[in-house]
Structure formats: C-alpha cells, structure tokens
Amino acid sequence: MPERAWIAVDAMGGDDGLAVMLAGVARARHRFDDMGFFLVGDESAIRDGLKAHPNLAQHSEIVHAPEVVGSSDKPSQAIRRAKVTSMGVAIDLVKQKRAGAAVSSGNTGALMAMAKLSLRTMPGIDRPALAALLPTLGDNDVVMLDLGANTECDARNLVQFAVMGAAYARTTMDLASPRVALLNIGSEDMKGTDSIRDAAQALRRADHLPLKFTGFIEGDRLSRGDVDVIVCDGFSGNIALKTAEGTARFVADLLKRAFRSSVRSKIGFLISKPATQLLREHLDPNNHNGAVFLGLNGLVLKSHGSANERGVATAIGAAAKMVRDDLTRRILDDLGSVESRMPAPTPSPRSTADAA
Incomplete structure (x- = not known):
C-alpha cells in the first residue's frame, strides 16, 4: 500500500x-x-x-x-x-x-x-464532544460544541470542550488564537449555572493556552461572527443548532413565498437573484457538512444523512484537513498544558450514547 x-x-x-x-x-x-x-x-x-x-x-x-x-x-x-x-x-x-x-x-x-x-477517550478528556462549523456574518465560520453527545456537563467538561474547540478552530480556520465564548442566558458574570460560571473562571485563568476567552454569549449572537468557538452542553447545543437550522429554512421559505406573491415581486426577485443565490449558498448545510467527535483517540466525522454529493465531499474534505494537520496531537498538546490547573473531576453525568 x-x-x-x-x-x-x-x-x-x-x-x-x-x-x-x-x-x-x-x-x-x-x-x-x-x-x-x-x-x-x-x-x-x-x-x-x-x-x-x-x-x-x-x-x-x-x-x-x-x-x-x-x-x-x-x-x-x-x-x-x-x-x-x-x-x-x-x-x-x-x-x-x-x-x-x-x-x-x-x-x-x-x-x-x-x-x-x-x-476510547484520549488522556485528559472525560467525555468526547460533537463539534461542527456553523455559518456566520463574520470572516470565518464558528465552531460549536457540544451538539448532542452529552446532555449534561460540569465545569471540567466545558473547559475541555473549549480546549478541543480551539484546537479545531486553529486547524480548520488557521487561527492562531481563536476567540472562545460560553453559551449562556446573559452576558453578565453572575448569569448562568454554577458549571458555566466555574468554567468561565477556569478559562479566564488559562492565559497560557492558544485561545482568547471572551466571556459569555447569548443565543441571538451565535451567527454574528463575534467569536470563533462557542462552548455549551449537548442539550443546549443541540437545541440551538436545530433552532438555527429551522430559522434558516424559515427565512428561505419566507423569501420564496414573498417573491411569488405578485408580478412586481417576481420582477424584484429577478433583480435581486444574485443576492438571494448568495444567501442560499451561505445557508446551505451541504457547504458546512461534517461534525467531528472530538476527544477520542482517532478522528470520526458525522455527515448529514440527507447530504448530497457536495455535502459528502465537504465532510470528507474536513476529515482530510484534520488528518493533514494532526488535530488529535494538537488537542493532546493543549490538554497537557491545562490539565495541571484543572480541578479534580466530579462524577460524570450520563451521555446520550450511554442512555441509549
């Protein structure tokens, strides 16, 4: 061979x-x-x-x-x-x-x-996380994790997700120091659960890592391009992902209906067709296909079941780039530098895979 x-x-x-x-x-x-x-x-x-x-x-x-x-x-x-x-x-x-x-x-x-x-999970990782790229209004997509592998997470899990997500962003988007935020119900320091607040404190102290922790981010800012990595538990992440996908389809269908409502609207559609085509391309999930299970001793990617050949190619392309850039080694290197500063692990909550 x-x-x-x-x-x-x-x-x-x-x-x-x-x-x-x-x-x-x-x-x-x-x-x-x-x-x-x-x-x-x-x-x-x-x-x-x-x-x-x-x-x-x-x-x-x-x-x-x-x-x-x-x-x-x-x-x-x-x-x-x-x-x-x-x-x-x-x-x-x-x-x-x-x-x-x-x-x-x-x-x-x-x-x-x-x-x-x-x-198996790599040394220093309690639970793997499902990560994917989502489109934004910024110059880059945003890495979001966990998207459903773990329904509940403690502070230690969230910090590990942040380390893995930042390594993924550096590999996928060639960023030296990705901006990382925790998904929360508000941007103030006192908002959120104990796990989220404790994770924020740990990430603020992790100035030795190749990432920039920016604090909390709310759900309405996911696609603004303000950050490069968004960290959350799998329950919140999966809901946020499905909501974003549903909103994108809603907007596309609403525009389609509006442009068909009258002769004037149809003329307007012909004039704005380049812009609507750009919107369609930007929101097309086939252009952002390929979620990866981070934290394992090897790379496994999930492609959308409904992906067309372009979507499948996108997922395989993402896998090829991760292999070339040795993403697993990057995560291990970063974990080694943060592990000594982490609190002792608490009993791990059940994951969706365990529950099944």
Missing part, C-alpha cells in the same frame, strides 16, 4: 445510498488527490458503483462489510454487530491506524457509541 493518508468511508450510510456517497468521495478526491480512501460496505455493490468513477477506483480500496446500521437501530444493538457493519468496520480501520479518519452519514447515536467504545 503506498505511503499516503487514508480515510475510511462508510459507503452504505446516508439517506440516498451508495451512489451519492461514491459521487461525494469522487468529488473530494479531485481536491485531495494525495489521499487514499477505504470504501467500506457491500463489496459487489461498491465495485459496480465504481464503474461510474474510474479515477476514484485507482485511489481507493474496498473493504467488505456485509451489514448496515439502520437509522432506527439503537446504539446497543449496533455495537453488538460492529464487526460486520460498514460503520463499525470503518471505525476499526481508524483504531488499527490504517485510516487517519472515518466518515459516516449513518445513525448518529450508533456512530457515537461505536466510536467511543472502539477508540
């Missing part, structure tokens, strides 16, 4: 099936032609699908997995079949160090549970 970085792709995951996954990988290969791809799933079906992408076939290796994790499968059920499912085999390739990252569009809960059980 040639010396190159490899990414394992769960080719059978996703709502639209194998064809979209292969098209997405082929699209990503043109941007990252030095990467190799393990295509995991039904060998016969993948081989047939590769006939439409001969160039990808030259840069990939098929790894057979006879079963698929269903969208309704419970994590506990998926774990028992990990060794024979495309999702489980893709993660195992990361564990074996054969792949630098795994990408799947399948069941989120199963992916989280399998990844945590197989790869």
